[in-house]
Amino acid sequence: MDDQGENAGGPVPARAEPTAPHLGARARLPERFHYPMPGLRPDGTPFRRDELPEAVRQAAAARGDRSAATLAEIRRLSALLPPGSRPRFSVAIGAGASVAARDPEVLVVDTRTQWQVGNSRVPLPAADRIQRLQEIGMGDPGQFADAQRPVPLGALHFWEDTLAARGPLVDGMARFAADGRGRLLARIQPTDGSEPVVVEVEGTPVVATGVGQRVPGADRAVPSVPDALAVIADHLARHGADPRVIDALAWLPDREGTAQSALETLRSIGWAARLADAARRTDPADPAGPLVGSALRTLRATEAWDRARAAAPGRALWSDEVVEGRFDAAVSDSWLVAGRGGVGAAPETILAANPRAHVVQLVGAPRTGEGVSERYKRLLRAHDPSWGGDGRLEVVWEAAPEAVAATRGPGGEVRFRAHGREAGAYVAAMGRVPRLPGVLLEFAHAARVPEREITGELLFDGARQHLGYRVSVPVEGGRHVFEVAGSASRALPPRIFGPADIREVQRAGRHAFAETGGVVAGFVATAVQAVNRALHRHGRPPLDPGGPAESPSARVPLAKGAGARQRGGFTAPSQARRPPGTGTPRRPKLG
Numbered sequence: 001m002d003d004q005g006e007n008a009g010g011p012v013p014a015r016a017e018p019t020a021p022h023l024g025a026r027a028r029l030p031e032r033f034h035y036p037m038p039g040l041r042p043d044g045t046p047f048r049r050d051e052l053p054e055a056v057r058q059a060a061a062a063r064g065d066r067s068a069a070t071l072a073e074i075r076r077l078s079a080l081l082p083p084g085s086r087p088r089f090s091v092a093i094g095a096g097a098s099v100a101a102r103d104p105e106v107l108v109v110d111t112r113t114q115w116q117v118g119n120s121r122v123p124l125p126a127a128d129r130i131q132r133l134q135e136i137g138m139g140d141p142g143q144f145a146d147a148q149r150p151v152p153l154g155a156l157h158f159w160e161d162t163l164a165a166r167g168p169l170v171d172g173m174a175r176f177a178a179d180g181r182g183r184l185l186a187r188i189q190p191t192d193g194s195e196p197v198v199v200e201v202e203g204t205p206v207v208a209t210g211v212g213q214r215v216p217g218a219d220r221a222v223p224s225v226p227d228a229l230a231v232i233a234d235h236l237a238r239h240g241a242d243p244r245v246i247d248a249l250a251w252l253p254d255r256e257g258t259a260q261s262a263l264e265t266l267r268s269i270g271w272a273a274r275l276a277d278a279a280r281r282t283d284p285a286d287p288a289g290p291l292v293g294s295a296l297r298t299l300r301a302t303e304a305w306d307r308a309r310a311a312a313p314g315r316a317l318w319s320d321e322v323v324e325g326r327f328d329a330a331v332s333d334s335w336l337v338a339g340r341g342g343v344g345a346a347p348e349t350i351l352a353a354n355p356r357a358h359v360v361q362l363v364g365a366p367r368t369g370e371g372v373s374e375r376y377k378r379l380l381r382a383h384d385p386s387w388g389g390d391g392r393l394e395v396v397w398e399a400a401p402e403a404v405a406a407t408r409g410p411g412g413e414v415r416f417r418a419h420g421r422e423a424g425a426y427v428a429a430m431g432r433v434p435r436l437p438g439v440l441l442e443f444a445h446a447a448r449v450p451e452r453e454i455t456g457e458l459l460f461d462g463a464r465q466h467l468g469y470r471v472s473v474p475v476e477g478g479r480h481v482f483e484v485a486g487s488a489s490r491a492l493p494p495r496i497f498g499p500a501d502i503r504e505v506q507r508a509g510r511h512a513f514a515e516t517g518g519v520v521a522g523f524v525a526t527a528v529q530a531v532n533r534a535l536h537r538h539g540r541p542p543l544d545p546g547g548p549a550e551s552p553s554a555r556v557p558l559a560k561g562a563g564a565r566q567r568g569g570f571t572a573p574s575q576a577r578r579p580p581g582t583g584t585p586r587r588p589k590l591g
Helices: 020-028 049-080 098-103 153-164 225-238 243-250 258-266 274-279 290-311 317-324 344-353 375-383 439-445 487-489 499-514 521-537
Strands: 090-093 107-110 167-179 184-190 197-201 314-317 334-339 358-363 393-396 405-406 414-418 421-424 425-429 455-460 466-475 478-482 555-557 570-571
Touching: 020 184, 049 153, 049 184, 049 197, 049 344, 049 375, 090 375, 090 499, 090 555, 098 153, 098 334, 098 487, 098 521, 098 555, 153 466, 197 358, 225 243, 225 258, 225 274, 225 290, 243 478, 258 274, 258 290, 258 555, 274 290, 290 314, 290 405, 290 421, 290 466, 317 425, 334 344, 334 405, 334 414, 344 358, 375 393, 405 521, 439 466, 466 487, 466 499, 466 521, 487 521
Parallel strands: 090 107, 107 167, 314 425, 334 358, 334 425, 358 393, 455 570
Antiparallel strands: 167 184, 184 197, 405 414, 414 421, 455 466, 466 478, 555 570
16 A cells, blocks of 8 residues: 555654654564654654644544545455455454554554544543553553543544554455355445445454443343354254254344344244243253243343334433444433443433433442442542432442333333333443454354354463454365454453353453543553554563463464564463353364
8 A cells, every 4th residue: 555645644744753752662563663653743742732623633534535545445456456356455353442553554444433433522531540552652641631630532533543544444344254265355345335345354354343232131141142042043953943943043143123033933933932931940951951041031132122222213322322422412311321330431421411411320239339430439429419419310229230111101202111210211331242243253154153163262472461362263165263352352252262261361451451440441451452462473572571471381373464474472371161062162273
């Protein structure tokens, strides 16, 4: 790709020669990573704080220009190649905080939704709480806020857009597919509405798209629709159901309406009552039997949630939609927020955006104060009357999440009820579903590969810091390997990884989340992880080298791809284990 000029990627010239402090940890990486930290002029002097709005505008425009130029180049190359050939790129799907160590030789495909397009009025934490972003060269929080003052959300928009545009970029969505010659392809649908493009994936793609959220009332043992369908398909197969029905259920697409379709199919074939009966009893010959009830509860809860979203558009919301600003706070003055204890991002956003709003937060945890961040305590002191607040926020503790109950009032408007409370809008803030990113689930479904046939390895550096995980998907004629990073890498799919792996990742990531708390904790952790991944790939010491000594466990070769220039090694602390009854683990073909 040709560079787009001296101002590609934002107000900071792309070819400036900054000193090492301006690069942060990227100074340790190869020269192509030595682009300036966002917010600095060519001479190294920082922008003034009053220049931030214009810098945000310029960075967004430069990002759009970079995406358009990349699409034009892909189309130009495609026209020059013989039929059946595609331009080849190392590919990363998803950006966000992962652009902290943006490799300019990698094609980034990102929908540009989380954070970048948010109109949320909730700022980031105080500058001195997220100073690691300067250490890694992503941006200096102190440039736009005093040490103990919140950083404007526009600063995050500016940093991400500037770094994303440092190399080939398409604002859009990508889907993977394997062709008849064993090649891995990425079909990219741009968000500008233009025709899709297809590229051949070179090396091992990195997926950092994040993972979906939990539906209110879903059973934690079987938290998602794909999990529920897999459990039910296994049960039907053990009890002699028609293989065609099993196949149809197992490969339903993961989208709104799927839960309703699955339940209607089970009723139509006469299995709904039999499954309900199986859920009420224990069959020693069917070890997966107890999960049937969990699967049915998740399907019913998801069906109720999908219907609520269809009946009340803009008023039955995921917390991501609220925190990212993709909602209208004025649609109602009364809100129910169902979520975990100590997390107040959604209520804080609503209360800041609508001064008339009253929020009832249903917290499925006891009121002990444990795990409650200082930011959340400030929110309680400001608005919860039991903490001396103004009464705009009511927290109901020990309120176990229920499936959404939506009814129509006398005027026909949908109202939401839970735990004796009623409101005109509802927000699901139940946390993440531990599962493969959707783009990989979709690839496996298209190839008719059950999740139990996918193998995985945890990825660590020499200081035992978690760098993500790798999965190997068997397809006709071979296997395709993917690496998962970012927030998705901390939500391990339980059908691929076992409890010991999950505990290991939680242990390795505990320090990363503790340093900030609140909404941005995952953002900072992902940014730090991205830099550590890049340092490890290129044989450089990690950011925090003082971790536990490397164990003598097996070394997993680092797969080529995503711009890797040297071969190194990730440490796999344990074999990828599976819960009983989910298949025998097999070591993936790597490298």
